[in-house]
Amino acid sequence: MTGHHPPLNRRGFLRAAGGAALLVPFASACADTRTTQSGGGGTLRYALSAEPKGLDPASTGESNSGIVIHNVYDRLLELTGDGKDVSAGLAERWEVTPDGIGHTFHLRQGVKFSDGTVLDAAAVVASLRRTMEVGQGASDLLVDHVKPGNIVAKDAGTVVITLDAPFSPFLRTLALDAVGSVVNPAVVAANKTQADPTAAKYLARNMAGSGAFQFVRWTPNQVIELKASDSHWRGRPKLAGVLFNSPVEPSTAALQIERGDLDVVGNLPVNLIERLAQRDDVTVLATPLLDITYWIFQTEQAPFDDVRVRQAICYAIDHEAIMANVVKESGIPLRGPIPGSLIDGYNDNKDVVVYKRDVAKAKELLAQAGHANGLKIDSTYVPGYGTLKQIAEVMQANLKEVGIECAIGELPLSTIIDKVGKGELPFFSWKSTLNYASPDALLYGKLHGKASQSVEGNLAHYRNDKVDTLLDRARGSADKQAQDADWLAASAQISQDAPWLPLYQDVDRRAVRKNISNYKESALSRPDLFTVGKD
Known part of the structure; x- marks a missing residue:
C-alpha cells in the first residue's frame, strides 16, 4: 500500500516506482x-x-x-x-x-x-x-x-x-x-x-x-x-x-x-x-488501474519464513469467492505477482503458480512445516479502502477451516506505513501502483533482494538470487523478447516462493457527478485536472 500505492497506495497505498523501456537510441x-x-x-x-x-x-x-x-x-x-x-x-x-x-x-x-x-x-x-x-x-x-x-x-x-x-x-x-x-x-x-x-x-x-x-x-x-x-x-x-x-x-x-x-x-x-x-x-x-491488491508476508519472521506456510495460506484462501462475492467488478483476478496484460502470453504460461482453494493441500503443507495441530497468526488491514475489511473476514474464515486461527485487526494508514517500514507487521494488506506499464515497476522495485525494505520497496524482505539475476538482466536489456522471457521466469519463481498472497488488479470505480466534464481517471491514479470542467 500509494500509494494508492496498504492498503495504501504508493500510487496505492504507495505507488511503486520502476519499469523498463526498450533501450534504443x-x-x-x-x-x-x-x-x-x-x-x-x-x-x-x-x-x-x-x-x-x-x-x-x-x-x-x-x-x-x-x-x-x-x-x-x-x-x-x-x-x-x-x-x-x-x-x-x-x-x-x-x-x-x-x-x-x-x-x-x-x-x-x-x-x-x-x-x-x-x-x-x-x-x-x-x-x-x-x-x-x-x-x-x-x-x-x-x-x-x-x-x-x-x-x-x-x-x-x-x-x-x-x-x-x-x-x-x-x-x-x-x-x-x-x-x-x-x-x-x-x-x-x-x-x-x-x-x-x-x-x-x-x-x-x-x-x-x-x-x-x-x-x-x-x-x-x-x-x-x-x-x-x-x-x-x-x-x-x-x-x-x-x-x-x-x-x-x-x-x-x-x-x-x-x-x-x-x-x-x-x-x-x-x-x-x-x-x-x-x-x-x-x-x-x-x-483498470496499474494497481494491485495483495497481502504481504514478512518472510524473515516465523512462521512466514517457511515457504510451506506461505503456500498453505495461499491454498487455503477461496480466491474465486472473494472475487465473485466481495470484489465483483472492482478488480481483475491477479495471476502471480503482476497483471497479465504486461507480458504477452503471461496468462497462458503454466510455470506461474495460480493458487486456488485446496484445503487438503493447505493442511498437507502445514503438516510438513510442523504445524499439523494448527497455527495462530495475526493479519492487519487499513480501514476505508473499499473491500479490504470484507476480504480479511473471508480470509479469516477460510484459514480457520485448515487449522489456522487468524486474528484480524485494522490500523490507520499512517500507522501501517510506520510499522511496515520497521518490519513490525508480519502479514498485512497492501496496494501498490506501477508507475508505468512494465513488470520492472513491481518486480524490481518490490521483490529484488537489493530493493530497499522501506514502504516504497521490498516489504516482504524477500530474496532469491535466481530472481535477482533475471531482473538485473531484464532491466539492462534492449531486447523486448528477451526482457519478457526473463520477467516471465522471475514471475514464475516468485509465484512458487509466495512472498505475497496475490488477489487482484484494481479497477477504479469512481463516482463523478454529471455536471463534471472531461474527468478521466488515470491508469496510474494521477488524474490530470487541467482539462476538467464544471457546469
Whole structure:
C-alpha cells in the first residue's frame, strides 16, 4: 500500500516506482499529449481516500499526496495515459545517446513558477539534485544510477544527464511525480535552515511548483485548496480551483456526492458504488488501474519464513469467492505477482503458480512445516479502502477451516506505513501502483533482494538470487523478447516462493457527478485536472 500505492497506495497505498523501456537510441520531439484549454470556472470538490502524508515530491510516494503533487508541479517529461510511454512536459524534445547513457533535454521557453520565478535548466538541475539529497521516496531511482555532478545545465534551456550505466526505465523515472517534479529552488533557499538544508519541513506542508494549479492552503484533516494558475504554459485550466477534501466514512461520502457536496469520490465499497450507479446525476467510471491488491508476508519472521506456510495460506484462501462475492467488478483476478496484460502470453504460461482453494493441500503443507495441530497468526488491514475489511473476514474464515486461527485487526494508514517500514507487521494488506506499464515497476522495485525494505520497496524482505539475476538482466536489456522471457521466469519463481498472497488488479470505480466534464481517471491514479470542467 500509494500509494494508492496498504492498503495504501504508493500510487496505492504507495505507488511503486520502476519499469523498463526498450533501450534504443532515438531523438524525440514528442508533442505534449495533454490538450490545451483556456477559461476557468467552478471549483472541483474531490474526496481523498486518506489524509496525505505530505506534499514534498521528494519525500512521499503515497498516492493521495501524489494526486495533489501531480497538478501543482511540472516534470521534464510526462507519462502517457496508459503509462507505457513518455510525452513532452517541461522538455519539448530530448535525445538519448546510442549507448543509453547520455540524455539531453531541451526546455520550453517562458515557463515560470507560481511566484513568477523563471524555470530554467538550473532550476531543473537543482530540483533533481535536491531529490537525491533528501534521499527519501523514490530517490533511489536517481541515486542508484547517476551522480549529482552528472546532472548539469549546459545552458539556460538545456539539461544534460549522464548515467553511470544504461538504465532502461530512466525516461519513465523522470516522469514520476516523486522523482521528476520540479521544485522552485528560490523557495527552497528562502526556507532552508542549517538543520534542514533542503527545506523539507516547509515543503511538507507548502508547495512551490509551476503547474496548472497553485497551492493555497492545507488545513490538516479538512481540506487542501488549489487555485488555477493564470500563467501556465498550457494556458489557464477550465476550473477555478480544486478542494481536496479529507476522507470521511464511506457512507457519508456517498451521501455527500448524492447531495452535490462532493463532485468526485472513489474507494467506496461495492454496495455504495452500485447504489450511486443507479442515479441520474452521477456517472460511475470504470478504469483498470496499474494497481494491485495483495497481502504481504514478512518472510524473515516465523512462521512466514517457511515457504510451506506461505503456500498453505495461499491454498487455503477461496480466491474465486472473494472475487465473485466481495470484489465483483472492482478488480481483475491477479495471476502471480503482476497483471497479465504486461507480458504477452503471461496468462497462458503454466510455470506461474495460480493458487486456488485446496484445503487438503493447505493442511498437507502445514503438516510438513510442523504445524499439523494448527497455527495462530495475526493479519492487519487499513480501514476505508473499499473491500479490504470484507476480504480479511473471508480470509479469516477460510484459514480457520485448515487449522489456522487468524486474528484480524485494522490500523490507520499512517500507522501501517510506520510499522511496515520497521518490519513490525508480519502479514498485512497492501496496494501498490506501477508507475508505468512494465513488470520492472513491481518486480524490481518490490521483490529484488537489493530493493530497499522501506514502504516504497521490498516489504516482504524477500530474496532469491535466481530472481535477482533475471531482473538485473531484464532491466539492462534492449531486447523486448528477451526482457519478457526473463520477467516471465522471475514471475514464475516468485509465484512458487509466495512472498505475497496475490488477489487482484484494481479497477477504479469512481463516482463523478454529471455536471463534471472531461474527468478521466488515470491508469496510474494521477488524474490530470487541467482539462476538467464544471457546469
